[in-house]
Amino acid sequence: MHCPFCDTPDSKVIDSRLAAQGAQIRRRRECTKCGERFTTFESYEVVMPRVIKSNGKNEPFDEQKLRRSLMHALQKRPVTQEQIEETLSDIQQKIRRLGERDVKSLTIGEIVMQSLYVLDHVAYVRFASVYHDFQNVDAFRKQIEQMQQRELNTSSGQSK
Structure with a gap:
């Protein structure tokens, strides 16, 4: 995941938790270059017929x-x-x-x-x-x- 502060392509996950009643994963990340922390949310793509x-x-x-x-x-x-x-x-x-x-x-x-x-x-x-x-x-x-x-x-x- 690219760092939103310095655009370095590497970050490490510090913490992961379920969010939105289990439909998303909230991840706390830390940039390996500048050390800034940021949050990302991951969810699956729902494709309706x-x-x-x-x-x-x-x-x-x-x-x-x-x-x-x-x-x-x-x-x-x-x-x-x-x-x-x-x-x-x-x-x-x-x-x-x-x-x-x-x-x-x-x-x-x-x-x-x-x-x-x-x-x-x-x-x-x-x-x-x-x-x-x-x-x-x-x-x-x-x-x-x-x-x-x-x-x-x-x-x-x-x-x-």
């Missing part, structure tokens, strides 16, 4: 687009920014774990819906209404009934 749209075109994964979708669905809901960031990170991790170079937008939408279902049911229905392009009240009603049935099945399964 490309997104295959429903029309067949593909585009790079856009974290900001995902964030906007979540924020829109969660608008005025009792969810903290920390929960939103956690959910965003969890969704991206699930997409990466698929191990694919290209992922259909349909698959991403389903992952988002699963995460929103756990986080906030109202946000789930909001997202589903746009994602599934609900055209009338009956479509909303059907989605809510399916959600309620899922809750009943889950709660009756836990009481056994």
Whole structure:
């Protein structure tokens, strides 16, 4: 690592620690020439798969687009920014774990819906209404009934 003070290409590591919940390594270094100390951070490069749209075109994964979708669905809901960031990170991790170079937008939408279902049911229905392009009240009603049935099945399964 080049010294930021004298540009010598050699430095030695004095201390290494995990940072950013284990996603980075913080290293304390000392220049072998001038003796100055400095800190570096190392992290792995996260490569998200490309997104295959429903029309067949593909585009790079856009974290900001995902964030906007979540924020829109969660608008005025009792969810903290920390929960939103956690959910965003969890969704991206699930997409990466698929191990694919290209992922259909349909698959991403389903992952988002699963995460929103756990986080906030109202946000789930909001997202589903746009994602599934609900055209009338009956479509909303059907989605809510399916959600309620899922809750009943889950709660009756836990009481056994």
